[in-house]
Amino acid sequence: MLRKAHKCYGSVAKSISLRRGYASHPPKARLNIPTDYASTPLLHHSAKSSLANKELSNEARNGTTSRINLFQAVNAALAYALRSDQRVLLFGEDVAFGGVFRCSMNLATEFGDHRVFNTPLSEQGIVGFAAGAAMEGMRPVAEVQFADYVFPAFDQIVNEIAKCRYRAGHNADSMNCGGLVIRMPAGGVGHGGLYHTQSPESLFTHVPGMRVVVPRSPVQAKGLLLGAIASNDPVIFLEPKILYRAAVEHVPAEPYILPLSTAEVLKEGKDVTIISYGTPLYACQSALAAAEKDFKCSVELIDLRTVYPWDRQAVMASVNKTGRCIVVHESMVNAGVGAEVAATVQEGCFLRLEAPVQRVGGWSTHAGLAYEKFNIPDVTRIYDAIRTSLEY
Amino acid sequence: MSVTMVNRLGIARAIATLAPLQTRNYATHATGHGRQRRLNTPPDFSKSSLLHQTPQTFSNTPGLPRGGASSRLNLCQAINSALRTALSESNEVLCFGEDVAFGGVFRCTLDLQSQFGDARVFNTPITEQGIVGAAIGMAAEGAKPVVEIQFADYVFPAFDQIVNEACKFRYREGHTGANLGGMVIRMPSGGVGHGALYHTQSPESLFSHIPGVKVVIPRSPSQAKGLLLASILKAKDPVIFMEPKILYRAAVEEVPDELYTLPLDKAEIVKQGADLTIVSYGRPLYTCMQAIAAAEKELGGRTIELIDLRTIYPWDRETVLESVSRTGRAMVVHESMVNYGVGSEVAATIQEQAFLILKAPIKRLGGWTTHTGLAWEKFIFPDVARIYDGIKELMAF
Numbered sequence: 146m147l148r149k150a151h152k153c154y155g156s157v158a159k160s161i162s163l164r165r166g167y168a169s170h171p172p173k174a175r176l177n178i179p180t181d182y183a184s185t186p187l188l189h190h191s192a193k194s195s196l197a198n199k200e201l202s203n204e205a206r207n208g209t210t211s212r213i214n215l216f217q218a219v220n221a222a223l224a225y226a227l228r229s230d231q232r233v234l235l236f237g238e239d240v241a242f243g244g245v246f247r248c249s250m251n252l253a254t255e256f257g258d259h260r261v262f263n264t265p266l267s268e269q270g271i272v273g274f275a276a277g278a279a280m281e282g283m284r285p286v287a288e289v290q291f292a293d294y295v296f297p298a299f300d301q302i303v304n305e306i307a308k309c310r311y312r313a314g315h316n317a318d319s320m321n322c323g324g325l326v327i328r329m330p331a332g333g334v335g336h337g338g339l340y341h342t343q344s345p346e347s348l349f350t351h352v353p354g355m356r357v358v359v360p361r362s363p364v365q366a367k368g369l370l371l372g373a374i375a376s377n378d379p380v381i382f383l384e385p386k387i388l389y390r391a392a393v394e395h396v397p398a399e400p401y402i403l404p405l406s407t408a409e410v411l412k413e414g415k416d417v418t419i420i421s422y423g424t425p426l427y428a429c430q431s432a433l434a435a436a437e438k439d440f441k442c443s444v445e446l447i448d449l450r451t452v453y454p455w456d457r458q459a460v461m462a463s464v465n466k467t468g469r470c471i472v473v474h475e476s477m478v479n480a481g482v483g484a485e486v487a488a489t490v491q492e493g494c495f496l497r498l499e500a501p502v503q504r505v506g507g508w509s510t511h512a513g514l515a516y517e518k519f520n521i522p523d524v525t526r527i528y529d530a531i532r533t534s535l536e537y
Numbered sequence: 538m539s540v541t542m543v544n545r546l547g548i549a550r551a552i553a554t555l556a557p558l559q560t561r562n563y564a565t566h567a568t569g570h571g572r573q574r575r576l577n578t579p580p581d582f583s584k585s586s587l588l589h590q591t592p593q594t595f596s597n598t599p600g601l602p603r604g605g606a607s608s609r610l611n612l613c614q615a616i617n618s619a620l621r622t623a624l625s626e627s628n629e630v631l632c633f634g635e636d637v638a639f640g641g642v643f644r645c646t647l648d649l650q651s652q653f654g655d656a657r658v659f660n661t662p663i664t665e666q667g668i669v670g671a672a673i674g675m676a677a678e679g680a681k682p683v684v685e686i687q688f689a690d691y692v693f694p695a696f697d698q699i700v701n702e703a704c705k706f707r708y709r710e711g712h713t714g715a716n717l718g719g720m721v722i723r724m725p726s727g728g729v730g731h732g733a734l735y736h737t738q739s740p741e742s743l744f745s746h747i748p749g750v751k752v753v754i755p756r757s758p759s760q761a762k763g764l765l766l767a768s769i770l771k772a773k774d775p776v777i778f779m780e781p782k783i784l785y786r787a788a789v790e791e792v793p794d795e796l797y798t799l800p801l802d803k804a805e806i807v808k809q810g811a812d813l814t815i816v817s818y819g820r821p822l823y824t825c826m827q828a829i830a831a832a833e834k835e836l837g838g839r840t841i842e843l844i845d846l847r848t849i850y851p852w853d854r855e856t857v858l859e860s861v862s863r864t865g866r867a868m869v870v871h872e873s874m875v876n877y878g879v880g881s882e883v884a885a886t887i888q889e890q891a892f893l894i895l896k897a898p899i900k901r902l903g904g905w906t907t908h909t910g911l912a913w914e915k916f917i918f919p920d921v922a923r924i925y926d927g928i929k930e931l932m933a934f
Contacts (some may be wrong), residue, residue: 339708
């Protein structure tokens with residue numbers, strides 16, 4: 146009886162995964178194959194590779210690792226921050242039970258409800274409250290349940306948090322929103338539709354006063370989140386939600402801080418530079434692997450990590466070496482990160498460029514439920530951009 | 538006469554003989570040490586070629602009706618004329634916002650409630666989220682609400698309504714064809730000299746990173762009337778209409794009396810040239826004209842073309858690219874900060890499409906990447922000297 150039920154369940158599960166259109170691909174697909182997170186070079190599949198990271202603290206490098214995914218890495222960072230600094234608070238909608246993405250699992254039980262707690266359904270209130278707490282010297286980590294819902298808090302962010310330190314004038318050291326981190330899951334998952342897919346990072350970059358950070362992996366998320374909490378500027382921390390479970394790697398068990406406003410060269414190359422951040426990096430990796438084989442070229446891949454203020458020097462140095470540049474991001478092309486990077490690169494590397502800087506981004510339309518895979522840049526589009534760049 | 542009366546007379550006489558206020562240092566320029574300032578002088582709007590000083594020049598601007606009656610209006614009066622015309626033209630048009638009933642803090646809605654009644658022109662509570670939310674609901678039901686956000690700096694509480702509701706409405710409706718055309722969100726934007734952090738912002742770039750809404754910025758009274766009427770009566774999409782507040786009183790020109798509309802998808806070449814294209818919109822256009830006038834004197838016959846984008850999103854790529862294909866050099870000028878602004882989008886597109894034609898990198902001149910503090914406005918926004926320097930640099934590249 147039991148065996149029969151188990152068999153039944155197994156076949157149902159298999160047929161569901163076969164039917165999920167966003168998890169599969171056409172049978173003859175060459176490029177647009179889903180990322181294999183278990184083998185991508187962008188993640189650390191061994192403890193040795195993870196601990197070899199030069200940006201780690203000595204403590205971390207001499208410690209052990211555990212194989213965890215993105216939400217577990219975020220959880221570990223939050224736990225360490227709450228443990229080591231009494232000023233750190235964590236709050237948001239549904240945070241107490243563990244969070245809709247499990248990022249705050251067990252934190253309320255360990256630290257108590259005066260440090261980890263739920264808020265009402267009011268992003269404006271969550272962020273406004275966080276701003277006040279930060280101004281009083283706390284280090285609040287506010288969670289907005291989806292980046293698509295951050296807009297009710299836009300006034301608080303842009304007109305209060307971003308301007309607080311400037312407004313304080315002489316008192317900037319004692320009145321500012323440093324230590325405030327607003328975390329939010331962002332980006333497409335395949336079935337998010339209009340309101341669970343948005344990537345609004347570019348909207349926070351046109352107002353001075355905040356840092357905008359997007360981690361690409363569990364190791365990066367832990368270090369950048371700890372860096373964000375320690376930072377003296379307010380930070381908007383966008384976590385690519387599809388990576389919460391998909392990206393699994395060896396993460397150092399000890400704490401470490403990764404620098405904000407420093408891009409990272411993930412792969413060296415000499416013919417074309419690809420600049421990206423977050424989930425599209427994995428598509429870029431697949432595209433460049435195919436391109437290097439087909440076109441016999443060598444591609445350099447850079448992760449911006451901090452979208453604003455961004456690491457101009459690293460990007461310019463790379464483009465001055467390769468002479469070709471492509472920027473890839475999920476959000477729409479117009480006035481996005483690609484526009485800023487392209488405009489700056491053409492200004493700084495004008496005489497070196499062999500081809501125009503290409504922007505591969507979402508088309509200028511909404512992220513409709515059925516059309517996501519046509520909207521968000523896929524491996525083929527990036528591959529085509531590499532080819533166009535090389536053949537210009 | 539009593540002492541008090543003498544005193545009062547004395548005070549009255551003193552007041553009557555007071556010289557006009559010359560202490561406003563944001564309206565004048567320093568002329569220290571007898572040296573004459575060469576570039577950073579305030580623009581003389583009464584002589585600007587960007588404004589129609591007489592109706593005879595209407596023919597220079599495509600789309601303006603010629604031969605009919607016209608009146609000399611400033612920007613707030615032109616907006617008032619457009620609103621009055623729209624309210625007369627269609628019963629669907631409504632006009633509401635904070636303090637709109639008495640005439641508005643910038644006089645744009647003067648006498649509209651007395652003429653059209655308080656069912657069509659009315660005040661709202663202080664809630665931008667509510668103002669825009671109500672407008673969306675009304676537009677969804679077929680009305681044409683023209684709402685006012687008192688300053689562009691205050692639009693952010695309505696950001697969710699704009700981005701997640703207004704922008705996505707038509708897309709969500711799919712086959713039904715329903716849309717929010719006719720909904721216009723008007724707001725004064727830009728620096729005035731003393732606006733500081735919260736009366737100076739120009740957030741147009743933020744609305745160009747989400748599909749679904751048009752962003753329009755008029756440069757003059759005649760442009761404002763035509764563009765606003767087009768936004769209310771013709772557009773199938775909601776429009777964010779940002780009015781450069783410093784031009785409300787400063788820009789005065791002849792404006793046709795009749796109803797006319799200007800296209801919402803075309804940039805305009807306001808000055809022809811052959812060697813450099815400057816792209817801008819709103820108030821900085823006047824600064825650009827001053828810089829161009831000064832620079833052309835020293836460029837040995839080379840000339841500069843000036844383009845007014847008018848619609849920031851979706852912007853007229855064809856006109857700009859056609860211009861750069863002739864000149865080979867481009868510069869973008871705007872008040873809001875350089876990073877991630879309209880300049881970035883325009884520069885990125887030009888370098889992509891006109892790569893081989895470019896003789897110099899595209900220059901972005903915007904506000905420095907800092908807040909617009911009260912005392913520092915004139916140093917932050919691009920001024921005549923910075924644009925002049927930019928022109929010289931590009932010509933010499």
